[in-house]
Amino acid sequence: MLRWGLRVVSCGFSAPRSAACAGPWRRQRSVLTMAEDLIAAVASQTKRLNSSSEVVQRLEENGHPSKKLKSDADEEDAEDQNKKLPKRKIVLLMAYSGKGYHGMQRNVGSSQFKTIEDDLVCALVQSGCIPENHGEDMKKMSFQRCARTDKGVSAAGQIVSLKVRLIDDILEKINKHLPSHIRILGLKRVTGGFNSKNKCDARTYSYMLPTFAFAHKDHEVQEELYRLDRETLERVNQLLACYKGTHNFHNFTSQKGPRDPSAKRYIMEMYCGEPFVRENMEFAVIQVKGQSFMMHQIRKMIGLVIAIVKGYAAESIMERSWGEEKVDVPKAPGLGLVLEKVHFEKYNRRFGNDGLHEPLEWTEEEEKIAVFKEQYIYPTIINTEREEKSMANWLKTLPIHDFNSSAVEVQTNNKNPKKSSDAEGSDGCGDDSD
8 A cells, every 4th residue: 555655646646627526536635645644654663663773772782781671670669669668776696707807887988997887888778778878877877886896806796786678688688788708697676776885785705816825935835736735724714714703904904094993894704615726726715705895905814814824924913903003914916806796685684575576696596607607707817827927926025024013114114015016906895995
């Protein structure tokens, strides 16, 4: 019909001069109109097809195949749905290897030093759990960490509290945007006013160290061949047990005087576990549980015990260190310190069985925690110790301490050991310190 209509147009028929020819002419003009409409329709369709082809071509040139158009639309719909979800107060159970990070706490506006919270907040935004402006101002999501860990310190049971949108598959989506050495292992709903730092009534840290640190100074030992004997382990545990109870730990931190009430801390337990061999070197893990810890406190507690066991200091120095006298206490290296667990015993008693909230216990996640430590935390500590020899180098500084003099006298004699030990970084046990 299209070809016939075109021929009709090309013949150039003129209007009929008689009424007898009017009927055929009207039919011919009708045919011409139909042909013109058909030509216009074909041209319009061709234009639309060409336009679609150009769109597809542009998408493919930009690396966005046309088959993704539907998935992109689905993602946008999902994002819109997430924005409509109400925010709820939750806690996240975190595990991370701290090597390469300048601690846990984020320094908003400073990109010079990367922290664990930098990666966490970025993942929360990318997964759709929080709006982007909440990532810029963490107070908007009521964010609070349970404990601050400092440069290089790892955690197997860190807890953070915050308000998020409870999206589907939330843990999977957050972890998708995190590096493998930072994992969210659990999530629980909590009361609206919950604050992970204020509601925490105890914290457990561990300190992993090579056992040759306990070898007596008068005995020459080969680091990889040394094995801790039963008698030495028992003496280590006797000394660690002396820390149990409430003591004035002003000598185990900085910027606190002997009469500062906040220098008194309550230690619930402290002990050294059975030694074990990794990479041909023997290690042991010291566990300490306390209400809270000051900056450097745990490392100094362990450093003083090592000094006594090795024969550099008398056992009586422990009692002296709790008095008003300023005592020179050595600070063990930061490598090996791990935040193991935080405790919410009072919160659990009040809200754990109210029928609305779960107790903040993580027995179901214990296996995942153990796997993470074996994959990321322990290998980092072991390999770093073998490569950098932080403990072996620190042990060489113990002879410069004068454990029979006060710290004031030591400073007068220019034998302040802080220049050597501070290079290791701080332990980040400043749960309530500035």
